[in-house]
Amino acid sequence: MESFNLTSSGPTMFILNGITELEAVHIWISIPFSMFYIISLLVNFTVLFVVSKEQTLHKPMYLLLCMLAITDISISTCVVPKALCAFWFGFKGITVDGCLTQMFFVHMVAVMRSAVLVTMAFDRYIAICDPLRYATILTNTRIAKLGLVGLIEAVLFILPMPLLLRRLPFCTNHIILHTYCEHMAVVKMSCGDTRVNRTYGLVIIIVTIGLDMTLIGVSYGLIIRAVFRINSKKAHQKALNTCTAHICVMLMTYTLFLFSALTHRYGQGIAAHVHILSANLYILVPPMLNPIIYGVKTKELRDKVGKYICRM
Known part of the structure; x- marks a missing residue:
């Protein structure tokens, strides 16, 4: 059987097959794809615009929201425009270099987004468990440095x-049986020994996502312990309300990620x-x-967004 490596003498193009077994309805699937993408761009750019314009929102919590918005815009933009062109x-063609570049950025941004969620959990822990030192521990400069560390970690x-x-x-x-160059989808195309690739991909999930989920779990465990030490029921509610949005985002993100990653490996x-x-x-x-x-659960952000909408 003819074989080739991904070198200058190998293939120059891959084919993104799209959603296998549903090729006949690609045009219909493209409707929610495009709607979700447009809404995503609109709401994330709104957050970035409002936070940048409002001096009162130049705080660590909102800086983290901006980081999350940037990762959300990046990861969807890496995938959706190319998928819509195919639909x-x-x-459906994508160059080998384009495929590897897309793969790198999709997975790098996913790891970066997870690092941002960990930092947000740490932010909520300090805000509830050590509120008097919050302003000195979590400065904008320190948050920016943590974001840079997360970016370097993701790249490496x-x-x-x-x-x-x-x-x-x-x-x-x-032919890649996917809408984008997902790591395992490309690995499965190979007729060679893929054990190193499969093992490395699994190690990345365990080391990055597994560790991040553990740190988030520890943070919220400490938060819950601190909350139940407070005698006031009103204080209980206020403390938990500050965490609700982050818990919802975290559960949604990690549930979808783990289902996708694990079924690709073990869901034959x-x-x-x-x-x-x-x-x-x-994505x-x-x-x-x-x-x-976050807009619904964070009153300060909700009020500022409403102010700009009323001006339109």
Whole structure:
């Protein structure tokens, strides 16, 4: 069987097949795809605009919201425009370098988003458990430094993924059964030994996402313990209300991510289109709902957004 490596002498193009088994309804699937993407851009850019314009929102909590909005815009923009071109115009080809670049940015931003969620959990922990020192512990400068550390961590962890794929041989099949260059979807195309790639991908999930979820769990465990030490029921409610939005965002993000990642590896009995749709829901739904959840649950942000809407 003919085989080739992802080198200058190998293939120049891959084909993104889209949502396997649902090719006939791609045009209908594109409608919610495009609507979710447009809403996501609108609400996330609204958050960025309002926070940048309002001096009273130049606080660590809102700086973190801006970081989350940037990651949400980035991850959906890496995937959705290319998927819509395939759905609407049949432009399914993607260069090898373009595929590896898309893969790097999608997974890098996903790790970065997880790091932002950890920092947000730490922010809520300090705000509730050590409120008198909040302003000195979490300054805007320190939040920016934590964001930079998260970015460097994401780049260092994800960069080996496309580099390891470069060494794999690919046989006659170069059709990616996905709407974008998801790591495992590309790995499954190879006719070579993919154990290193599969193992590294799993290690990344355990080390980054697993560790981040553990840190978030510890933070909220300490928050709950501190809240129940407060005698006032009103104080209980106020403290928990400050965490509700973050808990909703965290549960939605990690549930979709873990379902997508684990079914790709161990869900052999699950239909192919379920794998692909779950991966796309992870790309589409959190970016659209995150700013809406925070806008509803955060009165200060909600009031400022309402002020700008009333001016229109």
